[in-house]
Amino acid sequence: MPTHATLPRWDLLRAARVVPVLRYHDSATALYAAQVALRAGCRAIELTWTIPNVLDVLQATRADSRLSGRDDVLIGVGTVLDADQARLALEAGADFLVAPGVVPDVAELAAAAGAISMLGAFTATEVIAARAAGADVVKIFPASSGGPGHLSALKAVFGDTFFCPTGGVSRENMAQYFAAGADIVGIGSNLYDKDALAQQDTDALVAQVRQVLAEAGVK
Known part of the structure; x- marks a missing residue:
């Protein structure tokens, strides 16, 4: 269970299974990608701070x-x-905050607002630091550097930690991350077919994301 997050939000996050990590160079594309995620049935969406005017997009x-x-x-x-x-x-209404590393202020401020915090970590030492900072979720980043085997080794030591591998996770390998101990996964650019996104082929994109959610066990 999380240290700080409010229960309804925590239950929603657990049920989400797959979190689209939307990182685009223009706000219009980011908003469109978020709209696709909504239509497909995603239960959690991450908009990265690097998106221009990200709070307006939120x-x-x-x-x-x-x-x-x-x-x-x-x-x-x-x-x-x-x-x-x-x-x-x-202040803009974020339900959760995600940091790529251990940023204690992020966990502290999220806790005070009743929001969920995800702090990034890769090594066992960093996982300990993220937990000590009050992270509700430890984001293993970049996941592809160690792969599912790395996550499995961390889960064996930190069995009560809620893990979200991000960075290199895809439809093709997400089952391996779940088997290794992931509670949810963050999928970035691998989630959307690039040609379909460029053409704004909404039906194709929605079908693709729904298939990913189904394979992740989202009901």
């Missing part, structure tokens, strides 16, 4: 989710590097 995604009757969707901000970014994201 609020637009929230409005879209409510219009479509998806009030149960968690929308968070990733690549949060300091307290100032964390505060702004929470």
Whole structure:
């Protein structure tokens, strides 16, 4: 169980299984990708701080989710590097914050706001530091550097830690990460077919994401 996160949000995150990690160079593409994720049935969406006007994208995604009757969707901000970014994201309504490393301020501010925190780690020492900082979730990043075997070794030591491998996770290998001990996975650019995204082929993209969710066991 998490240290700080409110129970309803925590239950939603556990059920999400797959978190699209949306990182784009323009806000219009990011918003479109988020809309696809909503339509496909994703229960959590991460918008990275590197998206231009990311907080506007967050609020637009929230409005879209409510219009479509998806009030149960968690929308968070990733690549949060300091307290100032964390505060702004929470003020904009982020349900969760994600840092690529151990940033104690992120966990502290999320806890105070009743939001979920994910702190990045790769080594056992970093996992210990993330837990000590109050992280609700430890994000193994970059997951591809160690692969499922690395996650399995960490899970054997930190069995009560909620892990989310991110970075190099795809439809083809996510089952291996789940078998290794992942509770949820973050999938970035591998989630959407690049040609379909460029053409804004919504039906094809939605079908693709729904297949990923089905294979991840989302009901």
